[in-house]
Amino acid sequence: MGTCYSHLSPDERIRIERLHCEQGLSVRETARLVGRDKATVSRELKRGLWFALNALEYTGKPVLALMAEGNLQTQFAPSVATKKDPAKDEDPIQCAVNPDWLGNKNANGNSASLADMTDKAIDLLQANPKSRNGFFLQVEGASIDKQDHNANACGQIGETDDLDKAISAALKKVDLKDTLIIVTADHAHTSQIVNEPPAYALSTILVNKLGERMVVSYGTAPSADPDAADPTKGYGQGDMEHTGTQLRIAASGPGAQRVNGLTDQTDNFFTIANALDLAETTDQMKTLSDGADANLVVDEKGQRVEFSGFNGDASVTYTVTDPTNGDAVIATSGEATDPVSGVRVRTDQTMSIDLTGKLTEGKTYRVTITGRQSGKVVAKDFQAPAAAAGDDSQVVPGETVENPGDNTSAAGQQTGVAGVLDKTGSAIAAVVVLIAALVSTALALKTVKGRRH
Numbered sequence: 001m002g003t004c005y006s007h008l009s010p011d012e013r014i015r016i017e018r019l020h021c022e023q024g025l026s027v028r029e030t031a032r033l034v035g036r037d038k039a040t041v042s043r044e045l046k047r048g049l050w051f052a053l054n055a056l057e058y059t060g061k062p063v064l065a066l067m068a069e070g071n072l073q074t075q076f077a078p079s080v081a082t083k084k085d086p087a088k089d090e091d092p093i094q095c096a097v098n099p100d101w102l103g104n105k106n107a108n109g110n111s112a113s114l115a116d117m118t119d120k121a122i123d124l125l126q127a128n129p130k131s132r133n134g135f136f137l138q139v140e141g142a143s144i145d146k147q148d149h150n151a152n153a154c155g156q157i158g159e160t161d162d163l164d165k166a167i168s169a170a171l172k173k174v175d176l177k178d179t180l181i182i183v184t185a186d187h188a189h190t191s192q193i194v195n196e197p198p199a200y201a202l203s204t205i206l207v208n209k210l211g212e213r214m215v216v217s218y219g220t221a222p223s224a225d226p227d228a229a230d231p232t233k234g235y236g237q238g239d240m241e242h243t244g245t246q247l248r249i250a251a252s253g254p255g256a257q258r259v260n261g262l263t264d265q266t267d268n269f270f271t272i273a274n275a276l277d278l279a280e281t282t283d284q285m286k287t288l289s290d291g292a293d294a295n296l297v298v299d300e301k302g303q304r305v306e307f308s309g310f311n312g313d314a315s316v317t318y319t320v321t322d323p324t325n326g327d328a329v330i331a332t333s334g335e336a337t338d339p340v341s342g343v344r345v346r347t348d349q350t351m352s353i354d355l356t357g358k359l360t361e362g363k364t365y366r367v368t369i370t371g372r373q374s375g376k377v378v379a380k381d382f383q384a385p386a387a388a389a390g391d392d393s394q395v396v397p398g399e400t401v402e403n404p405g406d407n408t409s410a411a412g413q414q415t416g417v418a419g420v421l422d423k424t425g426s427a428i429a430a431v432v433v434l435i436a437a438l439v440s441t442a443l444a445l446k447t448v449k450g451r452r453h
């Protein structure tokens, strides 16, 4: 039966647990009894909303997410920022736990805070045999940002606390000898802790657990907005804006020294790629398409060119022509108009160009596939066989065309990188990045000691 969990109200949650977990009623019967309509339940079941994180085991299948209808509830109930008013000093706000927060323990002692989800995500990643090659996990406290837009001090503070706990959860779970943890934010926001409520801005006066006063000011949306969605707030929901303050970045584990001092935001890519031992330079990335190939395949599904190995590319373009008929185009992806246009590459998968009904038996055709980023060109001539009647696949060997056109010169330099997203040197295996969305995110990258292939 497993442990039940629901994103619904605490009341519904308890009823669901009683009916489904204790009495053993089916999910649908339980749903009917708690008054959920069929369509909602189907949607929720597809999203896995009914089941606890601690009942979620690694099965080799992808886990999409634990989702709610809208934003997940914050740890603290919302507070409202208002204009400067001496009366606010008399009645400071103490942030109160939100009964709908998923981090509240339910009757079975289960919860789904950001820390719980981080813990479970790392469990699932570590249980995956492929994690020997490392993994990348990004954890984001997204409502730090969202509630700051809403000038909701309690909401954003609770969410920041959640992120802090998620970092602790990640630290307990991983070995910093082979895991890099980065904590940073993707941008700053409007809220400032100030001494006194400004006359020109909305503010909230809080009292902390020690009884100390703290004023939070929001200065990027008007204090009197005639179009405000909620007149009691005086501003439109979500009106507060991002700001350009420099951000904190901190890290532990292999590669943490790369974020010492000042780090350009774009350097994070290289820090992470280096920790996971992935291709970092353009030339290294281009070589990931070295193994690209194409074959004509004929079976009961029809005739098609299958191609794969363009793993250093985001997109490819292709043409299939008839050289005996003035290079008439049989199939094409069309012109590439910008550096990333073309057919999107599905990394490490085989893609195909359907030629069913377009080929004449015995005739020779030329396929040319070009990696848009690597410049790698695969050009082959195939002689079309008869369309297969049975279900045996027939792979037709093609003749590689050595000089198919002007594109060959664009191929990348060879720097000894092999395989899909393969290692480029002898480094490490996981990275966890935690991002505070004032925004914050944390990334855990499991890095693996590896050898050059």
Ligand SMILES: [Zn+2]
Pocket (backbone or CB within 6 Å): 145, 146, 149, 242
């Ligand atoms: Zn934002």
